């Protein structure tokens with residue numbers, strides 16, 4: 001099979017994928033979930049004309065020329081409005097957030113006044129509307145506050161709450177089953193025997209899945225036998241997405257593809273023109289989407305960021321773009337690229353008033369986890385890109401996981 005271009009691989013993975021079902025959660029459980037329905041305002045905010053400052057509610061005409069002498073006739077507190085009306089040459093003591101009483105059309109801040117008993121001297125003039133937040137300035141009952149498909153961050157949750165919404169409809173989190181494969185693997189914390197290494201990838205993948213709103217489901221490590229692979233794959237039938245790690249290449253023990261095929265995998269593609277991540281496979285086991293990621297840790301995580309995360313966005317109904325490429329300027333020359341789209345690990349440096357400057361790390365080995373942890377971007381080198389010079393503009397993808 002020929003290597004598939006990155007865009008085409010992504011298109012095929014997303015083909016026919018649609019948003020999962022919805023569930024209602026209360027506001028405290030809504031953080032980082034994806035909104036499934038528009039949120040509307042059940043209230044108007046502010047619900048009344050409110051003072052923006054601590055001071056005195058006045059008739060602007062009374063304080064057009066200063067100093068002006070006024071009589072204090074009462075008080076309006078946040079939560080305790082003044083019941084009467086402010087008449088000519090009268091004023092009401094008022095506090096931030098309190099309702100502006102009838103008759104008043106401006107608020108003079110406390111610092112611009114002098115008080116003696118019920119007498120107030122205003123030293124600064126105020127125009128009509130000064131320091132008043134009008135009813136509905138922020139939003140009105142029936143307004144659409146938030147659109148479906150948006151990630152619920154702190155500001156969105158604050159707005160939903162202010163609009164009188166106690167519960168929110170969100171997308172069900174996609175369940176992503178993760179199966180490590182390989183006789184050489186032991187769980188972290190165990191001492192590897194001869195020829196063994198620690199199975200690190202599932203933990204990084206689980207973090208990535210959580211980070212983007214999914215529910216990771218770790219299936220452990222399958223041995224390099226068709227029997228064990230098939231048995232472990234069978235336990236994942238209820239997951240929305242099945243991810244296998246390793247055993248995807250052409251070695252004699254690379255049995256993931258045959259094991260999946262024996263379980264009825266409809267293979268869509270195997271091998272993508274991407275570096276790292278080439279031996280990735282994608283197919284379907286009935287309704288379940290299956291991503292077979294390579295074993296090299298960087299290949300695994302970077303392929304997951306490039307292909308699994310956009311699929312999760314789709315299942316979550318997210319409307320923002322899953323891959324946010326930006327421009328940066330190269331700090332050094334770069335050789336021409338080969339036929340695979342190369343996602344090189346790099347570090348980004350801010351430059352005042354100009355595009356940031358990017359430096360590729362010395363190690364671009366797909367097994368060097370220390371390099372990935374030290375990087376803050378991936379430099380995207382398109383297939384067969386010509387050699388580049390310092391100062392050339394390149395695309396970078398922030399490492400956001």
Ligand SMILES: Nc1nc2c(c(=O)[nH]1)N[C@H]1C(S)=C(S)[C@@H](COP(=O)(O)OP(=O)(O)OC[C@H]3O[C@@H](n4cnc5c(N)ncnc54)[C@H](O)[C@@H]3O)O[C@H]1N2
Nearest residue numbers: 180198199200201202246247248249254278294295296299
């Ligand atoms: N003759 C060829 N050999 C290889 C090719 C090729 O095209 N022709 N592709 C290379 C590329 S590119 C990659 S990437 C790797 C991917 O191989 P597999 O997906 O089959 O992965 P494994 O061989 O099982 O493992 C590779 C490497 O990663 C380690 N590994 C595996 N699982 C884990 C885990 N859960 N945690 C940490 N590390 C893991 C494994 O021990 C190996 O060191 O193939 C190249 N070969």
Ligand code: MOO
Nearest residue numbers: 276277278299366
């Ligand atoms: O694609 Mo492999 O991921 O180049 O090491």
